[in-house]
Amino acid sequence: MGAVLRPPFTGLRAIPEVLRAAVTDPAVRALPPRGGVEQWVDDVGTLNDADLRRRLAQARVERSSQDGRVQG
Incomplete structure (x- = not known):
């Protein structure tokens, strides 16, 4: 098994916030x-x-509004 396949996997979840x-x-x-x-x-x-996708998208827009981000 190559080094790429050995755990622990770090993932990419933090990249957008970084x-x-x-x-x-x-x-x-x-x-x-x-x-x-x-x-x-x-x-x-x-x-x-x-329905859940729509609610998640709306929650993200609302959160952005609360964070003071301009909606466009």
Whole structure:
């Protein structure tokens, strides 16, 4: 077994927050997160539930509004 297949696996979940934290331009930081639910949810059951997907997307928009991000 190669080194790539040996646990522990680090995963990629932290990358979006790390990238967002590295942005220093206030205008860019004010932009809302973009992308569909598929880009930040990896649970197949959630992705197959249309109502849950809509609620998650709405919650993300509301959270962005509360964080003071400009909606566009």
